[in-house]
Amino acid sequence: MKINIKFDYTFICKAVLHEQLEALGLEYKLNNLGEVEFQKKLSALEIENVKEAFNKYGIEILANPQNVLVERIKDVITELISDPEKSRKYNVSSYLADELNYSYAHLSSVFSEITYSSIENFIILKKIDLAKHLIIHEDFTLTEIAHQLNYSSVAHLSAQFKKTTGLTPSAFQRIIKKRQEIE
Structure with missing residues (x-):
């Protein structure tokens, strides 16, 4: 039947x-x-x-491939910026394209679509975060920090630092030193 x-x-x-x-x-x-x-x-x-x-029912959890790609982009940028030798040696767009096997245009498009920000802006934010870390935890001059982060000059670092944080690197250093004195 x-x-x-x-x-x-x-x-x-x-x-x-x-x-x-x-x-x-x-x-x-x-x-x-x-x-x-x-x-x-x-x-x-x-x-x-x-x-x-x-x-059990053939239902699979899918990770959004675009979100996965954005995280990979962020990781590669962080790795590149954290290594002064690499960051001086490679152009970011070429390095990303080579490491992730996509055109930079595609990577940039996906990144902007998912994060509502540009790769360039993310790079600046990562560099400023690293600059803050170096100011707080290392005894580098601003010239050394600018060189390590592959800035063309201390003025360029200072301009991006101020635009991002609202403070100059020197003012940030003074605030950190005062906080350390209090503690």
Whole structure:
């Protein structure tokens, strides 16, 4: 004997998601098919439990490939900026393209789309963060810091530092020294 049935895949998927997430005791919201929003950040164990529960039904958690690429871009930039020899040797756009095997235009487009900022702006922010770290934790002059971060001059570093932080590097140094004296 045969019977013909009709499937409502959306209903079935939502029912499976609901059943599994309820069993795990997680607070969530089903935004639309293919997207679950959790009310809190999940621990690594909770994510693993969700993956296992979903895998039983052929449901897979997908990482947004664009977000993954943006994180890779950030990591490569951080690595490059943190290594003075490398940063003097390579042009950032060429280095990114070579390391990630995409054209710089594509990388720039994805980065801007996901972060609402440019790669160039991210590079400036990372350089200023590193400059602040060097001012606080190392005994380098501003000239040495500018050289280490591949700035053409102390004036260029100072201009970007002030534009980013609202303070000149010298003013930042004075504030840090005063705070260290108080502690």
